[in-house]
Structures are given as C-alpha cells and as structure tokens.
Amino acid sequence: MRARDLLADYPVVTLETPVLQAAQLLAEQDLPGLIVKNDDQLTILPGTEALRLAVPRYIMDDPALARVVDEAHADEFLRALGSRTVREVLPRERRELPVTDPDATVLELAALMARTRSPLVAIVDKGRLLGAVTLQALLDRMLGT
C-alpha cells in the first residue's frame, strides 16, 4: 500500500483566492486543511493554521485581549477579511512541507503528518499534484476500519 492507493482528489486554492472563500471551502467540505498552489510551488495550510486567516495577529498573541473582544467586534473582523487574499496570510518562514510522492509508504505518510502536524499530505509526481492523503484516510487504512 502506497500513497498512490490512498490519495483522493483535493480542492486547490491559489494565492489570489479571497480569504473568506478559502475559509468557506474548509467549513463546507469539512476539509482538514488547504492546498495552496503558487506557480510550481505548493504550500499546505492545516485547518488550525488557516484559522490565522480570520484572527488578527495582536489577538492571536494575547489571550486576554481575545477574551474582551465582544461579539459585535468579532463580526467586524470577519467583514474586514473581505478584501484580503490567501497570499497575505501564508506563513513566511520556510519549513518542512507535508508533500511527498506516490511511492510513499503508509508509515512514511504517518511520520510526515506527525512531524509537520498536518492532517493532510499532498502527493506530487514530477511536479504535478495528483491529490492528497488525509489523516482519516490514513487511519482507516492503518486500522482496516
């Protein structure tokens, strides 16, 4: 059993996708994260990191501040997202990406998800995105459920 046997089609967003549309895609299709395509490069945004799309940094860093922001203000943050795109919220730092090739083994996929803390691994063959393996698909396979 290799990645090619576990992958499934997965929606892809671009740097120009509006943040709100990306968040709606996550919510409506119950996705564990986003695959962001930038020319030939892929970035994976796990769902929890995609939350950064919707929360201003100064609130992210200060739990006490998040507590005092009331409901009306929370709605304002969401409205303010309207004009922003995925480009503006992608992490800047370089780090290991959960991307591998179709020959990856089940154990390799599990180790990659655990190391990168991503519930989603993109499967790429010669620069072409074939699809993604999700944590749920992997667990189902490992446990035979």
Add this chain to the structure above:
Amino acid sequence: MRARDLLADYPVVTLETPVLQAAQLLAEQDLPGLIVKNDDQLTILPGTEALRLAVPRYIMDDPALARVVDEAHADEFLRALGSRTVREVLPRERRELPVTDPDATVLELAALMARTRSPLVAIVDKGRLLGAVTLQALLDRMLGT
C-alpha cells in the same frame, strides 16, 4: 456567542486506554483529536500527534527509513501496539493546552486553536469537563454556514 454555545459532548480516553482502541475511536468517529483524562488533569492529543501512537520514534525521525519499511513490517508495528496504552505515548513536555472555560469568545477559541495547532478545544468549568469545541464547529459558526 461563547464556548458554552458551541461545545458538544466528546469521548474521553484515559491513560490506561489501549493505544489501538484510541486510534480506532479517532478513525471510526472521524474525530479531530483525543481528550485524555488523568485524574483531574486533561491532555489534548490532536489527530496528527495521535499518529505518534502508531509509529516508532526512530521511524518518525528518519524519513528515509520510513520509505524502506515494507508493507509486512508496517503490519508488525500495528500488532506490536496491542499491549501499549495511551500513557506510554503522551508527550512528556509541558506546553500550552487547548483547554478553556465556557465563557471563552469565538475569537479566543480561534486564537487558542491556532496557537496550540489543535483542531479541538476542551471546555472545562470548575474542574469539570463540559465538552469540546471542534475546528469545524467553530468555522461553521464564524462563517454562518
């Protein structure tokens, strides 16, 4: 809208729960992670970290090794899990836990999930676990989907 309005019942495992049973719970109920109860203390294991339950550390740390382990050996790793419990695989280090109280705001929940990279926040009131808020429940609320 506060955490108390978003929380739902969530299954809880203990330190004595067999690893295999915990992994099956994740897979079968399509959970984003596990809540582990240890007397009065809670630990949250996001799904990607729960994968560490099933993958030996030396393979986790060495992608090349994971590649060469063949299918037959992968099955052996899973069989070897039979006698292990959640206690043996919980992270040792202390770190911020995705646990808050029922008064937490939507923004506070989002910031907590993003900081701790956990798609799951446990809601506790005076030491009693009330339930959990998942990333999906939070996104649905934030976007009104």
